Amino acid sequence: MNSARISELLKTNPKTSKHWGLYLGSRSQGMDGALGIAVAKKLAKRAVDRNKLKRFIRESTRQPHSAILEAHDIVIRLKKPIGQATRGRLRSMEFGALKAQLAELI
Template identity: 45%
Template sequence: MEQTFARRYRLTKTDEFSSVFGFRRAIRGKLLMLHYQPRPEGNTEARLGLVVAKKLLKRAVDRNKVKRVVREQFRLRLAGLPPVDLVIRLAAKPAPLDGKLLAEDFLALLNKLQRPRPKRED
């Protein structure tokens, strides 16, 4: 298993983030919000982008911890993910910054994403 977070698994450009936010699909968890967009045909891997606002976490060390925890969980679950672009952002200020709680919230969001949604009847 690859132990790095390679560039091909990252959203790097502003346009990539904008297109995911523009697609307007999101799932909210307790602490995190997951915005997602299916990738075009021919792409088989999921990609991840992270947004952690200074408004919610003032200290850089705390923002970096959030990013580190989410990236690690993404890397571990990458093989089972559909080809989507994901943007994770902090939705609520965590009272005590707990890596385990962040990881559980992120995994719950991934499980919701992979569950097929029931068809809506009009």
């Protein structure tokens, strides 16, 4: 998915939870659904945590029960900072909460 398409989708109204935003758009004619992931450096300071979140998002959209990607172009975006109570590090308890919130959206 190119940056113009991601910007276009981010202008739509998201389906949200506490930490995540899910932006849906109709897929392009004759194209497969595409996935965009936005985890800003300001919200997740450590590259390790950003990459862990991105890997989890990709894996959760590959699951057979999430047919949302087949019908739409989607962008999943982190909305709030993580690790504020743990000096910027994503701990397993917080990661579990983020996983649960994302699972509810998808």
